[in-house]
Amino acid sequence: MSEALTPETPEAVLDEAADEAGEEEPIKQRKNGLYPGVSDELAESMKSGWADTELRGLTPIAQAEYTAARRAALSARFPGERLVIPAGNLKTRSNDTEYPFRASVEYAYLTGNLTEDGVLVLEPAAEGHRATIYLLPRSNRENGEFWLSGQGELWVGRRHSLAEAEQLYGIPASDVRELPAALTEATGPVRVVRGYDAAIEAALTDKVTREHDDELRVFLSEARLVKDEFEAGELQKAVDSTVRGFEDVVKVLDKAEATSERFIEGTFFLRARVEGNDIGYGSICASGPHACTLHWVRNDGPVRSGDLLLLDAGVETHTLYTADVTRTLPVNGTFTEIQKKIYDAVYDAQEAGIAAVLPGAKYRDFHDAAQHVLAERLVEWGLVEGPVERVLELGLQRRWTLHGTGHMLGMDVHDCAAARTETYVEGTLEPGMCLTVEPGLYFQADDLTVPEEYRGIGVRIEDDLLVTEDGSRNLSAGLPRRSDEVEAWMASLKG
Numbered sequence: 001m002s003e004a005l006t007p008e009t010p011e012a013v014l015d016e017a018a019d020e021a022g023e024e025e026p027i028k029q030r031k032n033g034l035y036p037g038v039s040d041e042l043a044e045s046m047k048s049g050w051a052d053t054e055l056r057g058l059t060p061i062a063q064a065e066y067t068a069a070r071r072a073a074l075s076a077r078f079p080g081e082r083l084v085i086p087a088g089n090l091k092t093r094s095n096d097t098e099y100p101f102r103a104s105v106e107y108a109y110l111t112g113n114l115t116e117d118g119v120l121v122l123e124p125a126a127e128g129h130r131a132t133i134y135l136l137p138r139s140n141r142e143n144g145e146f147w148l149s150g151q152g153e154l155w156v157g158r159r160h161s162l163a164e165a166e167q168l169y170g171i172p173a174s175d176v177r178e179l180p181a182a183l184t185e186a187t188g189p190v191r192v193v194r195g196y197d198a199a200i201e202a203a204l205t206d207k208v209t210r211e212h213d214d215e216l217r218v219f220l221s222e223a224r225l226v227k228d229e230f231e232a233g234e235l236q237k238a239v240d241s242t243v244r245g246f247e248d249v250v251k252v253l254d255k256a257e258a259t260s261e262r263f264i265e266g267t268f269f270l271r272a273r274v275e276g277n278d279i280g281y282g283s284i285c286a287s288g289p290h291a292c293t294l295h296w297v298r299n300d301g302p303v304r305s306g307d308l309l310l311l312d313a314g315v316e317t318h319t320l321y322t323a324d325v326t327r328t329l330p331v332n333g334t335f336t337e338i339q340k341k342i343y344d345a346v347y348d349a350q351e352a353g354i355a356a357v358l359p360g361a362k363y364r365d366f367h368d369a370a371q372h373v374l375a376e377r378l379v380e381w382g383l384v385e386g387p388v389e390r391v392l393e394l395g396l397q398r399r400w401t402l403h404g405t406g407h408m409l410g411m412d413v414h415d416c417a418a419a420r421t422e423t424y425v426e427g428t429l430e431p432g433m434c435l436t437v438e439p440g441l442y443f444q445a446d447d448l449t450v451p452e453e454y455r456g457i458g459v460r461i462e463d464d465l466l467v468t469e470d471g472s473r474n475l476s477a478g479l480p481r482r483s484d485e486v487e488a489w490m491a492s493l494k495g
Contacts, residue, residue, distance in 0.1 A: 038144075046147055053158070058167040061112045063319065066230045068170060070110050070223065075122060075129040077219055081189040083129070084204065085110060085220075086197035087118035096150070100278070104196045105411045106220045108320050113169055115159060117176055119200060124188065133169055134176035137162050179203075191216040214418075221418035224410050226432035231410065232466055234321035235434055236475050238276065239464055241315035242323040243478040245271035249311060250493045253303070253331055261285040261299040268313050276315040280322025281413045284312035287331065289445040291458030294403060305332040308339055310458055320411045324436050325476045326462035333490045335483055338453050342441055343483050346459045349373040349439040350481070353405055357437065357465050357472040361429050367405035370439040374401050383450055400443060400450075406436040409464055431469050438462030 074083065087107040090098040103114045111120050117136050122129035138161045139146030139153040147154040162173040183190075183203040190207045192200065193216060201208075227235065245268045249256075256263040264285040272279045282297035290296045291310035303309065309331050314323035328343060330336075335343060353370035372388065375397040379386040384396050391397055408415040408424070415434075416424060429435075440460035443450050464475040480489040 038148075043144060046144060047142055050141060054161060055164050058164055060170050061168050063112050063230045064168075064170045066228050067110055067112050069228075071120075071122065071131055072128070073223060074110065074219070078191065078216070079128070080124045081191055082124060082186060083120075083122040083216065084183070084190065084192040084200060085120040085122075086193060086200050087113065087116060088196035089198075090116050090151075102278075102320070104193065105224075105320070106193045106217070107196075109220065109224060109411060111169055111171065112319070113165070114320070117197075119176055119179055119197065120171075121179070131171050133165060133171040133173050134179045135160075135162060135165055135173055136177070137175050183207075193217055193220070217418045218420060221416045222420065222423050225408065225416050225419060225424065225427075226430055227410060227434055227466075228432070231321060232432070232434070234317050234319050235323070235409065235464065235466070238280070238315050238317045238321050238323035239325065239475040240478065241271060241275040241317075242313065242325050243476065244275070245313060245315060246311065246325070246327060246479055247493055250329065250490050253309070253494075256287075256303040257305060257331065259303075261287055261290070261301050261303060264303070264309070264311065265299045268311075272315045277318045277320065278316045280314040280316035280324065284310065284326075286310040286312075286458065289456035289458070291328065291460075292442040292444050292456065293458075294442075303331055306336070307331050308335075308457065308459065310460055312460065312462065314413065322409070322411070322413050323464055323476070324409055324413050324438075324462065325464060325479065326438055326460045327479060327481075327486070328459045328461060329486065329490065333494060334487055339457060339459075340483050342443075342454070342457055343459050343461075345374065345377040346439055346441055346461050347481060347483065348377075350437055350461050350463070353437040353439060354463070354465065354472065354474065357429065357435070357467060359429055359431050359467055359469060359471075363425055363427050363429060366435075366437055370405045370437070371397060371401060374439060374441060383454075400441050402440065402442055405439050406462075409434045409436055429467050431467050433467040434464060434475075435467075436462050436464055 085107050087103040090101055093099045101116045103118070107118060107120055108114055111133055113133060113135070115135065119134040121132050121134060123132070136159060138159060139149070146152040153159060160168065162175065165173040180199050180203040183200065186207070190204055191212050192204050192208055194201060194213050248267050248271050249264050252263065252267050265283050268283055269279060283299070284296050285299045286293065286296040287301055287303045287309045288307040290301050291308055308328050310326065310328045312326040314325060316322040330339060349370040352373045353366040356366040356369040371392060375388045375391045378384045378397055378400065379388055379391060384391055410416065438460055440458065442458040443454040443456065445456040447455055461481055463481070465472045466475055480486050
């Protein structure tokens with residue numbers, strides 16, 4: 001990574017210049033026209049000689065009409081109140097490096113913009129609200145910001161001008177640096193989505209209450225329970241890329257055997273970065289007994305022939321919608337007898353769960369259906385004393401099933417997390433909802449209550465389902481699920 005032109009960081013250069021000039025703003029030119037360590041001639045040279053790169057006649061982003069409808073629904077829910085939804089800021093990884101930025105889900109859902117420091121403000125108007133998107137404008141070349149600031153465009157790349165942003169997002173745009181002062185002076189009821197922008201929250205300290213702010217977050221979470229047409233399309237894109245990522249992994253399992261689970265992780269990540277924005281969550285590339293650790297993301301273990309590989313991964317699209325798919329694969333392409341026995345039980349449980357995903361069904365129905373099948377098998381195998389109804393009533397199967405059978409999916413892998421229990425977990429499925437169905441059985445390597453041959457085997461099968469008017473559509477049907485189909489699929493890819 002290249003360093004700044006002076007011994008100091010670019011931000012320090014500008015801050016020192018401002019301090020010496022007695023100016024409050026950090027990006028200011030010194031009164032004598034000089035920056036520390038920068039000659040007059042260089043400073044003057046960097047101000048001029050640049051072509052006009054303003055983009056004109058831009059086409060609105062694909063989801064602009066959908067984000068407008070979402071803002072209208074939000075406006076109708078909170079009439080007469082100022083609503084503030086920040087994108088968030090860069091977060092330091094270490095010293096002077098930052099994590100890759102990901103906009104807050106609430107902000108991205110309502111605007112389609114994904115840049116740091118942005119803020120959407122809905123101000124009460126005579127009818128509804130007036131929306132403004134506050135963004136950083138193009139880097140200033142007159143005061144040297146674009147080449148002396150670490151976040152200047154010379155260092156991190158061009159950003160859209162405010163005029164360009166208005167064309168892209170269909171929302172009037174203003175300079176975000178002016179927003180905190182404006183919010184401080186604002187009057188009337190205000191709500192803000194907390195946890196993303198400390199400066200914005202500080203400007204509203206005396207104007208908001210956590211209870212009212214929580215209501216805003218809950219509404220925006222519940223609004224995402226039912227996906228619109230654009231969202232359904234993006235989820236399918238995410239799943240399609242994920243399917244290709246799983247195929248990539250199967251083709252290089254021999255290389256993973258020679259290295260570690262990291263080879264699998266890196267292989268899938270390549271697909272995610274080439275076709276999407278990123279992975280939607282930390283990939284679980286769990287081989288052998290690691291498959292019994294639900295969130296195994298260290299991915300530093302060996303990959304051995306004869307073991308199972310539990311791969312739980314999802315590509316995130318450029319619009320931040322993520323897939324969430326799991327397959328449990330025999331590393332050498334063929335299940336052993338005991339592996340197949342456990343795998344087929346999970347497959348049957350998933351089949352029962354998928355069949356229960358219907359409009360009008362209770363959200364819990366698919367979980368209950370899958371758990372019933374797994375409890376039956378555990379009783380049948382003599383691992384727990386029946387009858388099945390007793391096992392389910394006491395939750396005895398949970399020693400080996402461990403987790404819920406699914407969750408909502410969207411811009412977060414566990415989407416709509418702030419929704420109320422009565423509208424989510426105790427709610428009813430509707431067309432447009434997207435959820436995972438992912439039963440599993442996990443026999444820990446040190447579990448002395450099961451036969452030795454079971455120990456260290458973990459199996460999960462997970463697919464992404466979109467609820468339709470007459471049932472559901474498996475978005476991830478492109479990946480085989482039945483054990484014999486999995487073996488045939490792997491053989492075709494390795495051949």
